[in-house]
Amino acid sequence: MVGAGPIGLVLAIDLARCGVSVQLIERNATCRQLPKMERCNARTMEMFRRMGLVERARAASTPPTTVAALSAEMAAILKLPDVRERIVLLGMDPRGSTPAGLAELDEGELKRWQPIVAASGFKVE
Numbered sequence: 076m077v078g079a080g081p082i083g084l085v086l087a088i089d090l091a092r093c094g095v096s097v098q099l100i101e102r103n104a105t106c107r108q109l110p111k112m113e114r115c116n117a118r119t120m121e122m123f124r125r126m127g128l129v130e131r132a133r134a135a136s137t138p139p140t141t142v143a144a145l146s147a148e149m150a151a152i153l154k155l156p157d158v159r160e161r162i163v164l165l166g167m168d169p170r171g172s173t174p175a176g177l178a179e180l181d182e183g184e185l186k187r188w189q190p191i192v193a194a195s196g197f198k199v200e
């Protein structure tokens with residue numbers, strides 16, 4: 076495989092875990108100074124969970140106190156009338172939440188979709 080970006084790295088790990096021998100070729104000898112992934116979205120965390128990496132990713136992430144402070148600031152900013160108005164104009168519905176609220180949403184989605192995926196017989200290979 077060519078390219079050890081996030082996609083190449085994850086695919087190489089996944090294939091290797093399935094017993095497929097992989098050679099990953101990358102033109103850059105070192106990592107870039109700017110990280111390519113500071114924030115993981117819900118789908119990325121889903122993949123990390125499937126790969127058994129979620130706890131390690133969480134352990135290496137921003138401390139909960141910093142996340143809580145950023146979250147509170149963001150929720151306050153989303154309540155500012157001019158910010159709200161601009162976001163609504165873009166067709167979105169701004170709502171502040173908390174890290175616990177997001178975790179609850181994540182868990183709820185898993186509970187909701189797991190039986191449907193199980194019933195479908197779909198398996199990740």
Ligand SMILES: Cc1cc2nc3c(=O)[nH]c(=O)nc-3n(C[C@H](O)[C@H](O)[C@H](O)COP(=O)(O)OP(=O)(O)OC[C@H]3O[C@@H](n4cnc5c(N)ncnc54)[C@H](O)[C@@H]3O)c2cc1C
Nearest residue numbers: 078079080081082083100101102103109110111112113114
């Ligand atoms: C500064 C920055 C911050 C970002 N922050 C986030 C974030 O917080 N969260 C998020 O989800 N996304 C973030 N992104 C987007 C995310 O980085 C990209 O979506 C992701 O890198 C795409 O992964 P990729 O593996 O497809 O491609 P790339 O990351 O572009 O990787 C491709 C790799 O292939 C190598 N390559 C290409 N051609 C060859 C060749 N011919 N021979 C050998 N090697 C080759 C390249 O050197 C490169 O390492 C960020 C992007 C940038 C630039």
